[in-house]
Amino acid sequence: MLAVEGGVPRCLDCVDLGHLVFLPRGDTALTRRAREESALSAVVVRFDRRRGRYERQGVLVEESGLARAEERCLADAEARRRRRVRDAGRRAAEDVRFAEAFAARIRQLFPGCPEDRARAIAAHASARGSGRVGRSAAGRALSEGAVVSAVVASVRHVDTPYDQLLMSGVPRHEARRRIAAGVEAVLREWRADGVRADPAAGREVDAGCRGDR
Known part of the structure; x- marks a missing residue:
């Protein structure tokens, strides 16, 4: 990983971020809490050449802050699981x-x-x-x-x-x-x-039921 400082890429140790640990994206609650528990944090991005834009990969946080965040997540894991189930059901109903x-x-x-x-x-x-x-x-x-x-x-x-x-x-x-x-x-x-006139029968017939379809 490199940090850009003043337009120049530098190693993490050079910009005083080398003591941080990388937390990959994917767990929103853990990421949010890890950043709350860390005095210093940084967002990690990677440039996607195909899409022509930077995309978030995760965050750098203090190891002690990550440990505290993990403890908080474990403490309310069941409550968050139930909430995810409810949210998934709600989204499914909205999608239908x-x-x-x-x-x-x-x-x-x-x-x-x-x-x-x-x-x-x-x-x-x-x-x-x-x-x-x-x-x-x-x-x-x-x-x-x-x-x-x-x-x-x-x-x-x-x-x-x-x-x-x-x-x-x-x-x-x-x-x-x-x-x-x-x-x-x-x-x-x-x-x-979907409806057309049938002159011979003097009535209307459903075009969707024509035998030539």
Whole structure:
């Protein structure tokens, strides 16, 4: 590990941090308490070249402070475990409600989209921690743009040879150009209200039940 001081990288001993111990990220309660119990602490980051940003790896804390933090965590471990279980249940219920609302919004914008397909798209797009469009601010607000983006992505991968084109070496932009008409055809069908007139019978029939589908 190196510390940057005045724009110059230096070893930890050089900046008086060599006596600290490294606590990896992952246990929020332990990290918070270790920093509370340490007179001196420092955040450890690593530059991710792929994402082009620094990402937190953990903290440096005093060994004695870490020991006291561990004792505090052990003392209320059961209470924190029960709280995590309750929080997990609450988040799961919230996720179910949000996925249902997302699916309903899909059906509102695309009445011809089959119910099970709308639910599948919603579940995929809104998965917690996925970073997909459903977890964005626009997605959480059920904006039309975010919902349409989720539907387009599903159609692209499920209803067109897009993935096969990518696997065969076709560049992404070219692959999208080739399947654009197919994607739009599915969207156009799903945007229909699902009902059409039957002149011969003088009644309306559900387009989703046509034998040619």
